[in-house]
Amino acid sequence: MSYVRPADTLYFRFANASASRTDTVVISHTNTAHFVSLDCGTSYYHKITGANVKVASTSGSLCTIDSIVVVNPDVTYDLSENLRLYLHTN
Numbered sequence: 001m002s003y004v005r006p007a008d009t010l011y012f013r014f015a016n017a018s019a020s021r022t023d024t025v026v027i028s029h030t031n032t033a034h035f036v037s038l039d040c041g042t043s044y045y046h047k048i049t050g051a052n053v054k055v056a057s058t059s060g061s062l063c064t065i066d067s068i069v070v071v072n073p074d075v076t077y078d079l080s081e082n083l084r085l086y087l088h089t090n
Contacts, residue, residue, distance in 0.1 A: 001075060003031045003044035014062045023065045024054040027083070029075070046075040051083060063087050 002008050010025045028050040034043050051068045066088035071081045 001027070001029055001031075001044075001046045003046075006030070012065060014064065016062060019062055021056040021062050021064065023056055025065065025068060025085075026050075026052045026054070028052075034076075043077075048073040048075065048082060 007026055007028045010027070012023045012025065014021050014023070027048060029046040029048050032045045032047070034045045036043055048070050051070055053065045053068050055064050064087070066086045068086070069084045071084050073082070074080075075082055
């Protein structure tokens with residue numbers, strides 16, 4: 001996640017032999033500096049404040065992103081699930 005910008009944009013491209021589409025996910029977040037040590041410098045933790053999906057419109061039988069759920073808004077060094085993407089097939 002970016003420590004400079006308040007949001008990140010992810011593009012998901014779905015394609016088959018006859019069609020393609022690109023869905024867009026925008027993840028909004030706050031950034032908090034996290035001091036580790038003088039040797040390592042500053043790192044950043046994030047708190048997810050929102051996740052929005054913009055589904056591209058196209059015909060055909062392609063997957064699309066149905067929804068996105070914030071499971072754990074705190075993004076740290078811990079290994080944890082933060083977002084869950086649900087797909088929908090047309």
